[in-house]
Amino acid sequence: MVPIDTGTVRALGYTRVSTSEQGDSGAGLAAQRAVIEAECTRRGWTLVEVIEDVASGKTLDRPGMTRALDMLDRHQVDVLVAAKVDRVSRSTLDFATLLQRADRQQWKLTVLDIGADLTTPAGEMFAGIVAQIAQYERRMIGARTRDALTEKRKAGVRLGRRPALPPDVVRRIGDDYAAGMGLTAIARALTEEGVPTARGGVVWHASTIQSVLRSRHAEAAAAES
Missing domain, CATH: 3.40.50.1390 (Resolvase, N-terminal catalytic domain)
Incomplete structure (x- = not known):
């Protein structure tokens, strides 16, 4: 460098x-x-x-x-x-x-x-270490989400037709978008890290990310009104 x-x-x-x-x-x-x-x-x-x-x-x-x-x-x-x-x-x-x-x-x-x-x-080496820590945290978020969904199913809880994403996943999507990541890039990262979708799926799409961002924006606007 x-x-x-x-x-x-x-x-x-x-x-x-x-x-x-x-x-x-x-x-x-x-x-x-x-x-x-x-x-x-x-x-x-x-x-x-x-x-x-x-x-x-x-x-x-x-x-x-x-x-x-x-x-x-x-x-x-x-x-x-x-x-x-x-x-x-x-x-x-x-x-x-x-x-x-x-x-x-x-x-x-x-x-x-x-x-x-x-x-x-x-400093570049430091950035690589931080990136690895962040990758670990993202994978842990995905694992916790999957475990929570599994336990709900075992307990007989029926997931509604309009399931919600965990707040930390929604916040991560919003932050990644605000930091300049595109919809496709965010979807690809979530898929690669195994973060479940709201319905427990394993594949994210740009359209799904866009829907999450729109809902987040609408909720923020409603809270301000």
Whole structure:
């Protein structure tokens, strides 16, 4: 891997706090910004902007993160810099998805507290380890879902005509889509990992993923109304 030319790197900072009270105080955001600015100065990177989010870290579906990823995918900036991994995501699966997106779209990610630096060979090795952990977690989700369905059938529970997916599978589909994965790619990944469909099947289709996303969007809209 050829290291980034430090004389031309355009960095995008990302900071996040969870509550409006923290956002209003500005203390947490300022501390994160200071760390990001210091690192960019040390490495000779041009800090183009620092994007802030006041939102939960449970998913990647946040206004600031969405804008940051769009800028990165469009190659308006070269590297996303964050002070702490939990400011980016609290989910290993989400973080692994972000690493995969960075690799696919050819931009870099640097998270300072855990040394996740995709501008270096060591950082690429770290990304591979995270991806393996995420793969294990996905397979465990699939196994738990299959076991739960099996136990229900043994207990004589009749699954209705409109069975629902487990919340963690629905959230994973939404997060993967928000991170830039296409419908077919998501369906292929779920099939390869053995994650059961809502009816206990083993093959996912792009149309199924689209239906899940539409239902998720409709539920979110209903909750806001």
